[in-house]
Amino acid sequence: MNQKRWFRIVILLIFLVMSGYTLWNHFYHDQVSVTGIPKIGDPAPDFELYNLENQKIKLSGYSGKVVVLNFWGHWCEPCQQEMPTFEKVWNKFKDKGLVIIGVHLGQEAVTVKHFVDQYGITFPIVYDTSDLQTAHAYGIDPIPDTYIIKPDGTIADFRIGGPIDPDWLASTIQNNLP
């Protein structure tokens, strides 16, 4: 009798786990892929991309810091115009818990490296994958786009288009610094 009860419990548990997994799977994935573009307060989609020095940069590796993600392209004029603003802000806050990552939409290594030299950019620049997975995860369409991520990994605010307003950038960073 006891054996039979355990048998039943095990079978029912198997189906319970399957149901639970379905729900978890659905609602977990909902946050990133089904609704598409992350909103303020959502966890920022993680990524791991190569920088110009051939090192892998992982977004989640910067938890505890304010991360500014700037999606840009070497051909985009507003991106070129706002670069000095980011460089300034980077120099001001980099020792106070700020990371700026420039995500380049494309893998034109020679062009990007020259651009970075030309504009004297010192914050990390990474290349998105060849099929722009990171840009898709953030729902990027026109560039530039700027996301500010809180130390807990959720999105504090974002701006679509540019050039960026330096006051908004500086104050949003300051409000979220650890």
Next chain:
Amino acid sequence: MIDSVKCECGHANPTETVLCESCGKPLIELPEHELLEMRYDGIARRSQRTNPSVTDRIWRFFSSVKVAVNLIIFTLLLSSVGTIFPQESTLITIDGFKEISPEEYYSSTYGAAGELYYAFGFSHTYSSWWLTLLLILIGTSLVICSLDRILPLYRALSKQQAKKHPFFLRRQRLSLNRSSFEESWNVQFLLAAKKHGYKTHEVEDAIFLEKNRFSRWGPYINHIGLIVFLIALVFRSMVPDWTMDQYNAFTEGEIRQVPNTPFYLENKKFTLEYYPNESIPKLFQTDAVLYKCTSNCDNPNVDPTLKELMTKPIRVNEPLEYDGYSFYQYQFSIIPPQLNSIHVTLRSLNLKNQQTYGQFTLSLKNPKPEYTVGEYHLTLIDYKPDFSISADKKPTSKTQNANAPGFVFQVNGPNIPAEGKKFMYFPLPKDKAFYREADLNAKVGSPVELGVNGMQDLNFATAISYLNVRTDRVLPWIFAGIILFLVGVSIGLYWQHRRVWVRFDGSNMILGAHTNKNWLGFRRELYTILIKSGLTLDERDLVNSIEQEKEISNDES
């Protein structure tokens, strides 16, 4: 708690057993003038127990066939709603770019109904959590229904007694009673039964014949098939890596990574042929080379290490297939010729008595940073695919496309100062003239320049081929489930479990027979066996008198 009911034959039966598992005598009061209900051989189904606990109650719920049927009907209704409008998954996105957002698509194509359809999530019915959950519930019900019936039935059928209670025999649908018979009849009867494929079992005062017991497992085999099928479906919607259906663009002459796979694919050449004097394409074909990336995959700083796997011309309905992945020709677009790469020659700037130093291939998409040509070493300092001068007089690129490619190289080598010399290269003649390449290079004192020897050195792309990349690792399991289901159905349909019990009480003989379907066929077979055994009877004599009475009353009314 009473766990068992003892029959007069001495056998202890589980509670709620209808017919004694051993002798077949009814353990509960049965209405008179009724045939015995032989379903599941009168065993107690496992869920029917006294004092149920919570587990037992849940178990009993899922054990009910009524619940199973309701679940199936509900699932069918919901899934049929999914066929009203096209599913979201049928909207094609190429390389992640949707032509239209699903929300917009449903509202603009189907109006308010479409908006509701999208809002309620029917636009992705088949990957929805609620349909998956229903499938899991059906699976639970299938497993529990089967377990509850198959285990006791198996037990009952594997320990059948030859000698049954007269009551049991008299209440069978086929039944025969003879008051006198000869001793030798037994032998004749067993012989005839064996010829008809029966397994015979003889004990004192009783004979038991049985054939095709396996057909009783048919329904359970088809349940197992359904469970395999359901589990495969559930996994299909839960594990995204097991299925893929994506569309990617492959420009002619380009090797690109196939997203979400370990593969790179090269569109070597795209061929388009039309029917004569018509604008309908007769053929479109992508000469594809499939590679596997072994290291440095998707790293813009280093070239990936690629291993060639196979080459195949991909045409409509002739996909390239490799390791479960299929690449189908989906669409194409003919583009204005676009420079892919140039086979350039490094030569001296001196026009009189010009010397050439060697050749190399310069790609216009993500060109390599370093080149060695003869004794010279070239470093690509900057590359603007769409060269122009910005408002603040800086060289810039208007787009990512190689519409006006411009290169800045640094050359090192014989008779060149250690810091090297810079020079520019504009492959297209219009840019060469507009930006005065020769003058610029002479001004900076470059001893070399790049050039081409003719059109044969230019490599153009004229088409983009769109391929549909698919894989479905769950499909074999779905097929296995279907095959198992069909096997189970055929076993249950084309074979019948036939049993005959004979009991002797002195010179009196009672015969009872049971099958689960095709009674007329069974009656004819039993009649033939009895005739062969030497009995004289009419086939109608086998019909139980209770049933005969019923038939008569039916005829009268």
